[in-house]
Amino acid sequence: MKHYLIVAAVLLAAMGTGATAAEHTHAHADAHTHTHGEPAESERAGLTLMQVMHDLAANLNRIQWGIMTNNRYMVEQGAAAIASHPMPHGGLKPYIKKNADMIKDTIPVYDEQVHTTAAEMKEKATTATMLELQKMAATIGDGCVNCHDVFRNP
Numbered sequence: 001m002k003h004y005l006i007v008a009a010v011l012l013a014a015m016g017t018g019a020t021a022a023e024h025t026h027a028h029a030d031a032h033t034h035t036h037g038e039p040a041e042s043e044r045a046g047l048t049l050m051q052v053m054h055d056l057a058a059n060l061n062r063i064q065w066g067i068m069t070n071n072r073y074m075v076e077q078g079a080a081a082i083a084s085h086p087m088p089h090g091g092l093k094p095y096i097k098k099n100a101d102m103i104k105d106t107i108p109v110y111d112e113q114v115h116t117t118a119a120e121m122k123e124k125a126t127t128a129t130m131l132e133l134q135k136m137a138a139t140i141g142d143g144c145v146n147c148h149d150v151f152r153n154p
Helices: 002-015 049-068 072-083 100-124 130-152
Strands: none
Touching: 049 072, 049 130, 072 100, 072 130, 100 130
């Protein structure tokens, strides 16, 4: 019984107002949709590539958690954050150490896949089935992994 109470407390903390550090540092708030706990537009500047990627991963996790718990608000918020994520400070060029030609041609394709699917998910979060939302989440994840494969590997 004690084990179940611990698990329940962890789940409630994750779902409740006890936001994670990633949620406090989200770089996705649009100046027109700024809400409590999200940085203003001026706070979005200067994020490194790693900070942007960690925020994207946290929001993909938020989507998955929302799907698994039937929380459409979490799905919508995670998708909105991914669809409107900022560019790292200075763009991608300072981070490209290899495969520059391949990256130049392929990253925009995967980036568009991720953004388009996330925007669609945001719009359909209240009407699509959880299975449809999960398929969209998989498409987002595929775009991320494909991009990472080109960016990280020779």
